[in-house]
């Protein structure tokens with residue numbers, strides 16, 4: 189009864205409500221109909237409840253995505269599922285040259301309410317082409333929102349907000365987080381939600397009491413939130429006061445709020461699951477440095493996957509992808525600067 | 526019959542004159558970027574638009590779409606302003622020659638990129654039970670793109686009300702199509718279970734009649750159809766980029782649809798139409814002087 193929903197269940201609920209409330213809702217994807225209900229089960233039950241609005245598609249990510257665009261142009265509220273985020277490269281032309289272009293290019297009140305959902309991230313031994321975090325390829329494209337809920341978010345609310353915003357949105361889910369209960373906090377770590385004007389809340393995690401000051405701010409999103417939360421729990425024992433901020437809107441991060449927390453902690457680590465260099469963390473640390481120059485005790489540190497192929501072998505994969513060990517190494521650097 | 530030819534001649538001449546005026550102004554440096562004209566292919570545009578229901582059908586096209594838009598009924602002044610990059614244009618000058626939108630008509634500058642959108646629009650019309658169909662224009666060069674074949678497969682499988690119109694002018698930018706494509710386009714579409722036909726695209730009467738039949742069939746059956754229009758690009762790809770020999774150009778000029786239509790009409794009617802077209806072009810471009 190009191191168990192919080194899992195990351196996956198929140199997403200399922202958001203889709204069900206969308207279909208219940210919105211007669212123009214449709215979804216297209218590969219293997220999404222029951223009894224299978226999608227490779228990661230996000231669409232489970234949907235085709236049984238709404239058989240005429242769930243479309244099982246052939247393997248052609250560009251057309252599936254583009255059909256969502258055509259449907260959205262013509263008044264529908266489509267959702268597209270790409271089975272693995274790695275396949276987003278095949279949909280890139282549709283996202284970048286079509287979805288992101290039409291509303292601004294055609295003008296005259298053309299809107300494009302399209303949400304393209306896809307899971308990213310490693311940790312499950314799927315190997316080089318099924319484990320990447322490629323969302324950075326879609327950041328910095330005008331009029332394309334990139335969004336991802338963390339484990340400390342109400343995933344139902346985040347997906348519902350994406351559906352309600354009625355703009356082309358690439359919605360990144362986390363393969364490792366799907367089965368986990370939403371993180372509501374415990375005796376080590378407390379969670380709160382900071383509202384933001386775009387409707388995407390910033391989830392805040394803290395391992396000290398509100399009347400104390402933080403030693404360190406960690407910023408992360410999506411699947412990276414899990415090792416960050418583990419770091420906070422560990423640092424509770426070490427008595428390192430740590431606050432973590434998980435924005436959900438990656439393409440337009442809430443800079444002011446993050447800078448305020450950064451000014452308070454004076455030491456910052458940014459973690460993301462992408463390969464290191466030319467990354468979300470590098471852009472964000474640049475932006476924060478513009479605001480916080482002179483106010484920090486240490487240069488902003490980062491933790492990420494190394495710039496290597498992600499192997500299937502478990503031990504080798506663990507070496508490459510983001511981990512608690514990498515986050516703590518970056519934190520140590522910031523704390524000991 | 527004269528009535529129909531009169532309309533086709535008037536529309537084809539309007540498109541031809543509009544695009545010649547654009548090229549003239551481009552030559553004078555009045556606008557930058559590019560401009561793709563359909564000189565020699567006007568009958569395709571005029572014929573197709575005469576065969577569909579302009580009050581509700583949805584149309585997608587690509588970079589060479591001025592003719593399609595004019596035949597669809599788009600206001601000339603707004604189109605002219607858009608191609609010339611003016612804020613008073615259809616898309617406030619953001620679109621230029623190849624990114625156009627008016628009513629149910631959409632174009633974009635990525636070859637083959639609109640095929641998936643057209644499928645989505647066709648699914649929308651089917652779900653709405655609107656009785657409308659989607660028409661998408663593609664070129665022979667664009668038959669190299671995978672999205673086109675994905676669209677054949679999906680439209681056939683999902684039974685979508687869509688008409689693929691292939692304007693085969695036998696050249697893509699500077700590449701002759703027989704150097705890059707080895708098999709019949711019609712047979713390719715037919716291989717996906719799509720009713721496929723190939724006709725002379727420079728005879729608007731035939732185009733209109735065939736499109737009318739196919740459109741009716743699509744509306745009733747919710748099955749896609751494919752129509753190849755054999756046509757001629759008499760001008761360059763965009764401005765001065767024609768690499769074909771003079772001899773080849775002279776040969777294809779014999780198929781120019783406009784003199785052919787003109788011959789079907791009495792002289793006084795021809796001059797009346799020419800006069801009316803001149804006035805329309807003048808008033809369309811007046812704001813841009």
Ligand SMILES: Cc1ncc(C[n+]2csc(CCOP(=O)(O)OP(=O)(O)O)c2C)c(N)n1
Nearest residue numbers: 589634635636664665666667694696697698
């Ligand atoms: C994806 C893509 N590749 C290349 C181009 C550049 N390009 C524009 S038109 C064109 C030729 C298209 O040929 P075709 O489809 O036969 O149409 P036509 O120009 O003959 O009307 C090319 C190569 C483009 N716009 N989009």
